[in-house]
Amino acid sequence: MNSAFPIAIPPLPRLPEAVPRSGLSDEARLALRQLLGDYARALALAFDAGAEARALGAAHGALVSRVVAQVWRLHLGEPARLALFAQGGFGRGRLFPHSDVDLLVLARDESSFLASRGLERVFTVLWDLGLKPAQAVRTLAAQHALAAQDLSVFTAQMEARWLAGDRAMAGLPAALMTDTTLWPPPRFLAARMQEQAQRRAQRGDSSYRLEPDLKDGPGGLRQLDLLYWLGLRMGLPRDLSALTREGLLDAAAAAALESAEALLARDRYALHLQAARAEERLLFDHQRALAQQLGYRDDAGALAVERFMQDYYRAAASVETLVDEAAARLAARLDPPPPPIALDADWQRRGAVLEPRATDLFHQHPAALVEGALRLDAEAGIRAFSADAARAMRSALHALPPAALAHDADAL
Incomplete structure (x- = not known):
């Protein structure tokens, strides 16, 4: 189904004139x-x-x-x-x-x-x-x-x-919506995040399920909707660029979410056509046929269905990570964390979140990526990285050359 040129959308057909209250024969x-x-x-x-x-x-x-x-x-x-x-x-x-x-x-x-x-x-x-x-x-x-x-x-x-x-x-x-007593932003965010946690518990807490749900599963289109809903509740249009201008996303995250949304929408559209009903789960029965329909082909490196599912998993992981990161950033804005408490020369905590003391720590000292994960697991009362720390870690990981950490004595 791949094409090197934009495909024209069929024009909308004309409808006959409607005479009010005349009924439909x-x-x-x-x-x-x-x-x-x-x-x-x-x-x-x-x-x-x-x-x-x-x-x-x-x-x-x-x-x-x-x-x-x-x-x-x-x-x-x-x-x-x-x-x-x-x-x-x-x-x-x-x-x-x-x-x-x-x-x-x-x-x-x-x-x-x-x-x-x-x-x-x-x-x-x-x-x-x-x-x-x-x-x-x-x-x-x-x-x-x-x-x-x-x-x-x-x-x-x-x-x-x-x-x-x-x-x-x-x-x-x-x-x-102008009634400020109806789900004000802090309450709306908390309720939506609780609902997301419950959905993850019911449907599995990972986007890497073998038969994932494209709509309601972790990293699915519903989680992307959550990001847009948070923006709407803040008075923003349903638009990634608006969320970027507001500082909830950076340009790289917005581009990744745009690509992920396009791929998830493609897969869901194809799945509806393949199943001839509103099927939302990528069941094994559909995966091979969808890979074929969407233009994937077997080669010496991998089967078509493997490449198809790998693309899905990458998109879902992007949605899961980046939406959680944006929600954490919004939560910190609505309820500012306490002043930082230094843990050592490189790390500090703000309430229950961990973050580097210097914004360029991960670029200057890549082994801190490993150190941070270990510290997160070891420090009592800390449950996550701050949204800004997660963004900095993601940026540093993308900038690292292949196998850089494997040759870093500090990381080992």
């Missing part, structure tokens, strides 16, 4: 279903030709957004005090081939539902069209109360995108 429903299927097949062909998975997901999301909005208008028109929003990956404008279509209907009050008896019909038609709507229907008051209690509801609300209905309500999910 059986013939029109079949035509829309055919249109969605044809476009999905065109996207799959573009993917096989080498098109970038995230761009294909954005194109798929754009068409589904238009179809969902049209079905709403055909059955409900433009009702006042009632609006439809996209959430989740769909809210971000991106859909993988078999992803759910997450929807939120917000009403200003209970009476707003009375004039909308066609609401259930909207969701039924979406199922008939071959989509998989996962909907929530709430009043603004109920949404606010639930967002205050449920972190997942609050997080989904951060990326809600208006699709149809009362346009005056388009900014309401974002307006709810």
